[in-house]
Amino acid sequence: MRTAYQYRLRPTKQQVIELDRWLAMLCAQYNYLLADRFDWYERNRSRINACPLVCHLPELRDNPDYYSQKKTLPHLKKTHPWYGEIYSQVLQDVVKRVKVTFDRFLKGDNKGKCSGKPRFKTLNRYRTFTYPQMKEGCLQGKLINLPMFGKVKVVWHRPLPDGFKIKTASITKKADGFYLTLSLEDKAVPDIKPDFNPDKITGIDVGLKEFLTTSEGETVAIPQHYRKSQKRLRVIQKRISRRKKGSNRRERAVKQLGRQHKKVADKRKDFHFKTANWLLSKYDIVAHEDLNVKGLANTRLAKSVLDAGWSSFLSILTNKAENAGLLVIPVSAHNSSQDCSNCGEKVPKELHIRWHDCPLCGCSLDRDHNAAINIKNRAVGQSVLKGAIRSAEILYGGMAGFSRVTQKVEYALSSSA
Template sequence: MITAYQYKLRPTKQQAIKIDRWLSMLCSQYNYLLADRFDWFERNRSPVNACPLVCHLPELRDNPDYYSQKKTLPSLKKTHPWYAEIYSQVLQDVVKRVKVAMTRFLKGDSNGKRSGRPRFKQRSRYRTFLYPQIKNDCLQNNLINLPMLGKVKVILHRPIPDGFKIKTVSITKKSTGYYATLSLEDATVPTIKPDFNPESITGIDVGLKEFLTTAQNETVAIPQYYRKAQKRLKVIQKRVSRRKKGSNRRLKAIKSLGKQHKKVADKRKDFHYKTANSLLKKYDVIAYENLNVKGLARTNKAKSIYDAGWSNFLSILQTKAENAGLLTVAVSAYNTSQNCSACGLKVPKELSERWHTCGCGCSLDRDHNAAINIMNRGAGQPLLKASAIRCLENHGNQSVHN
């Protein structure tokens, strides 16, 4: 199992200056390597048999790839000696970033989905560098030992769990300071706990009227953190737009805007974690809709959907359930609000209709009806049925031994 813990750093003034200088140099190198890739495509994209009769063919060279660009780093340190102060593996990771960006652009990710053309990074948008390998004992008390940076003070608000090994460390500069993200690996694989109860199941229907409604008709109010912060954000954004580009006063206003956005994001994240924990304390199985949030966000409800953060919440819920040995089940979202939870018949209704009424006598809130449908579909999943059989067998074996 791999997880990540993030801690705030308290670097000295000299260390903070060094981190900023590293980020500036790494950003320049990223842009140079990306430009080298684009330059090769511009010079070699026309096939020879399509050239005019009279033309000047440039000197052809091999397509720059991960390995050829990695070989240029030693000569870079000779021509630009200031790059020698950057840890070698941190500099090599920049080449890997360029490789990943170009691969996603040309070939797509593991699912075949291609991203847009990679863009050159502004200095203000290059905020992270990575140590791909680091000693497991780099964290001692309230200090973390980073190669070529030295020992940096860290606020260790929670200890590293026993058995976990530190694999990588990434340093990020945010509006509120510097942070270290530790990638931790544990050899053990979380499994469903032995006393897992498949009958303790619920379905959740996420929405914009209430953040979620369970099959037991429990509701969680939607907090709308971004909506509530809009007035303050508007004032700071106006302050940014009125100040001269490149000035120190504009940079100060941008930093203030970033702090306000981070405050909203932190509140939302905290709400998601607390909501997920409260659900997992009550239920062993939680069924939810497999929503296409990006598609839903193309409507006029985009701001409210992104403010709710459904995707982040469901991701947190899945992770917390796995760590607790519990189960989450994704079901189809097709007609969960239209079908009757009592008889199964389809009862068409507009989005503005918030009450479900069926001829069979079923009358309840639209979201409550959808949550029951989601729970019923989750209970019929093969994974849950197999888990129920396994749990019954375990209880039977225990009773025999008793």
């Protein structure tokens, strides 16, 4: 099992200068390797629909893959001796970053989805470098010993878990300072609980009126961290617009804006962790909608959707459930708010209608509560039974159809068992 722990660094003034210097050199090397990849791409590609019958064929280049670019690092240290001050594995990790970025552009990710054309990094956008391997004795009290850099003070706000081995260490520059991210590995895989309590299964419906509603009717209020801080952000943004471009005062105002945005992000992340802990402390299985958050972020509700941070919350919930041996199940979001949770009848309603009233069975409850019950039913498979019963009522009519289909479903379930 792999997990990550993040801690704040307390480097000295000289170490801060050295960290910024490393980032600047690594950024330049990243852009150089990416430019080499683009040069090969432009020389070797040919547009078939725009190629004449008689044309000059340029001399083709060999593909600058990961290994060929890694072999250029010893020559780099000879032509640019100051790169010899950087740990060799940190430089090799830059080559790997270029490879992963360019492969996603040409070949796509694991699902075959291609990313956009990679961009060259500015100093403000290149903020992280990684040690791919760390020695066992790298932690010394309140310090961490980084190869070819030295010992840096770390704020250990929580202890490392027992039995885990440090695999990688990443140094990241954020708006309020430098942070250390340790990737930990434990070969033991957490066992999933063999006996789930049927009373500890819930479905959650995330929304914009309430952050989430459970199938038991419990609600969690939406905090709206970004909207509450918009006034302060607007003041700082106006301060930046009044500053002269390139001046030190404008640079200080930009850093102040970055710190304010980070405060908002940290509050949201803290809320997500606390909500996930609350859910997993009460339930063994949590079902949620398989949402297309990217699609919702392109609508007129984009600011509210991104402020809620549903994707981040569901990712945190899934990871914490895996570590605890619990289950988080995504189910289809199709008509979860429209279908009646009691009889399965589809009750169409607009987004502004927040109450569910079923004309067939008389079920009346909050729209989000109804959706949460549907999500739970889909997770445990009850929605299939209710759909079959409702089809029988329509096809045969009355309780006779109900009893006939119920007997067929019970017989099928007993035969399969």
